[in-house]
Amino acid sequence: GDSVTQMEGPVTLSEEAFLTINCTYTATGYPSLFWYVQYPGEGLQLLLKATKADDKGSNKGFEATYRKETTSFHLEKGSVQVSDSAVYFCALSAPGKGAGSYQLTFGKGTKLSVIP
Amino acid sequence: ETGVTQTPRHLVMGMTNKKSLKCEQHLGHNAMYWYKQSAKKPLELMFVYNFKEQTENNSVPSRFSPECPNSSHLFLHLHTLQPEDSALYLCASSQVRSHRGPHNEQFFGPGTRLTVL
Numbered sequence: 027g028d029s030v031t032q033m034e035g036p037v038t039l040s041e042e043a044f045l046t047i048n049c050t051y052t053a054t055g056y057p058s059l060f061w062y063v064q065y066p067g068e069g070l071q072l073l074l075k076a077t078k079a080d081d082k083g084s085n086k087g088f089e090a091t092y093r094k095e096t097t098s099f100h101l102e103k104g105s106v107q108v109s110d111s112a113v114y115f116c117a118l119s120a121p122g123k124g125a126g127s128y129q130l131t132f133g134k135g136t137k138l139s140v141i142p
Numbered sequence: 143e144t145g146v147t148q149t150p151r152h153l154v155m156g157m158t159n160k161k162s163l164k165c166e167q168h169l170g171h172n173a174m175y176w177y178k179q180s181a182k183k184p185l186e187l188m189f190v191y192n193f194k195e196q197t198e199n200n201s202v203p204s205r206f207s208p209e210c211p212n213s214s215h216l217f218l219h220l221h222t223l224q225p226e227d228s229a230l231y232l233c234a235s236s237q238v239r240s241h242r243g244p245h246n247e248q249f250f251g252p253g254t255r256l257t258v259l
Binding site: 060062067068069070071072075115119129130132133134135 | 146148175184185187190232234246247248249250251252253
């Protein structure tokens with residue numbers, strides 16, 4: 027079945043450091059790929075997405091490129107801020123069992139803490 | 143109200159209680175989802191409703207009973223829960239267009255933090 031593997035956390039960085047969170051996936055067909063972020067006490071928010079190979083999703087200084095050849099969708103940011111402290115989830119979307127249904131398969135999440 | 147709302151935000155219940163979680167989406171979407179998020183496991187999809195019909199039930203115990211009366215509302219009825227059911231329950235919605243179209247993102251509510259004593 028489909029699966030998403032992302033790097034284990036927690037990750038602790040100093041402010042303005044470079045961030046990479048690795049994500050690889052296994053899926054049949056051509057899934058769409060997403061990064062979601064969860065701030066403390068809140069639900070998940072979509073951070074960025076890519077729907078086909080070589081697409082680059084970007085938002086709030088974060089970027090990720092859909093690499094079909096390596097089945098990867100690594101999240102990067104050039105300079106993190108304290109406000110980026112959150113849990114980050116990589117996910118893929120593929121057809122579900124029911125007609126017209128889609129399922130998101132999530133990675134386990136990576137907790138990022140940014141210290142001043 | 144905008145986006146996806148969930149009530150209550152926090153719920154404490156005994157194992158013999160019956161309670162319901164409510165989710166409402168204000169986005170005009172046609173699919174809604176229940177997820178369970180617990181401390182030691184990845185996000186688990188529980189139920190999916192497309193056009194008000196349940197299309198997925200990922201082997202969820204019968205003590206969880208979903209209800210989708212219309213495309214904007216989704217309920218999760220709870221009865222005789224166990225302490226291990228304590229978790230954050232997240233509702234999401236999305237617009238499903240076609241098998242061949244882009245797979246649209248899901249929009250999440252803030253969740254209900256459930257504690258079963």
